Amino acid sequence: MFGFENRYGEPSGMNIRFIIGVIIALVSIVGYFSSREYNPVTKETQFVSLSPKQEIALGLRATPQLIRQYGGMHPDQNGQAIVDKVGFRLVKQSDAAKTNWQYEFHLLGDTRTINAFALPGGQVFITAALYSRLKTEGQLAGVLAHEIGHVVARHGAERMAKSQLTQGLTGAVAVASGDASATQIAQVVGELVNMSYGRDDELESDRLSVRFMAQAGYDPRALIGVMEVLAQASGGNRQPEFFSTHPNPENRIEKIKAAIKEEFPGGVPSNLIP
Numbered sequence: 001m002f003g004f005e006n007r008y009g010e011p012s013g014m015n016i017r018f019i020i021g022v023i024i025a026l027v028s029i030v031g032y033f034s035s036r037e038y039n040p041v042t043k044e045t046q047f048v049s050l051s052p053k054q055e056i057a058l059g060l061r062a063t064p065q066l067i068r069q070y071g072g073m074h075p076d077q078n079g080q081a082i083v084d085k086v087g088f089r090l091v092k093q094s095d096a097a098k099t100n101w102q103y104e105f106h107l108l109g110d111t112r113t114i115n116a117f118a119l120p121g122g123q124v125f126i127t128a129a130l131y132s133r134l135k136t137e138g139q140l141a142g143v144l145a146h147e148i149g150h151v152v153a154r155h156g157a158e159r160m161a162k163s164q165l166t167q168g169l170t171g172a173v174a175v176a177s178g179d180a181s182a183t184q185i186a187q188v189v190g191e192l193v194n195m196s197y198g199r200d201d202e203l204e205s206d207r208l209s210v211r212f213m214a215q216a217g218y219d220p221r222a223l224i225g226v227m228e229v230l231a232q233a234s235g236g237n238r239q240p241e242f243f244s245t246h247p248n249p250e251n252r253i254e255k256i257k258a259a260i261k262e263e264f265p266g267g268v269p270s271n272l273i274p
């Protein structure tokens with residue numbers, strides 16, 4: 001075996017430096033390739049992570065189809081204006097303002113499905129069925145702040161990286177880059193809409209929404225009211241769709257109360273919007 005020697009035949013520090021260099025090169029090569037994945041179906045190597053720009057583009061692309069799927073935009077302009085007012089107040093007057101997501105709020109026409117969604121990148125939706133059951137502005141803020149929490153925490157992109165959706169990421173990237181067929185768009189939107197977040201993601205969004213609400217001047221206890229509205233709705237024949245994608249409201253109330261206590265150790269101020 002050849003030793004490493006300098007040109008004068010003396011042993012040198014090259015030995016260790018060379019080995020360290022090789023290790024660093026190997027680590028970076030392994031790191032580079034593990035951020036890509038081989039897709040045996042397309043027989044292509046693909047990137048599996050979405051950039052924020054791609055996330056925003058993906059959400060925007062999926063929006064028209066999601067709106068169609070849930071009864072179109074609600075004809076009530078006044079309702080849409082209220083959703084916009086509360087939504088933008090939340091994103092402008094809370095920690096959410098520190099991020100560059102492109103927010104839009106949509107009141108959907110669906111009067112049967114009780115649900116709210118967020119697409120990656122900032123598109124937020126609430127159905128007329130859920131909207132009409134809310135009793136106060138603060139409750140609406142609670143729903144929207146929870147969805148904003150999913151956007152800010154990038155739960156969608158996280159899920160997509162972890163789950164079966166990885167399979168569809170070729171499609172997702174194509175959709176994000178404006179380079180997809182109608183079929184691909186439909187497939188990716190379907191996956192996004194039916195994607196359920198994990199329990200931890202939901203509780204994280206609840207915690208974030210308590211903070212965002214308080215920062216924007218809403219009483220975070222209104223989020224407990226939202227859980228009660230959902231629990232009441234589940235008493236009827238029709239189980240709200242919300243439950244297929246969100247944990248049981250009763251189980252969340254205690255966690256929300258704990259988060260409020262953490263945010264306001266001395267009690268909730270009295271001047272917040274209920």
Ligand SMILES: [Zn+2]
Pocket residue numbers: 146147150197202205246
């Ligand atoms: Zn959620």
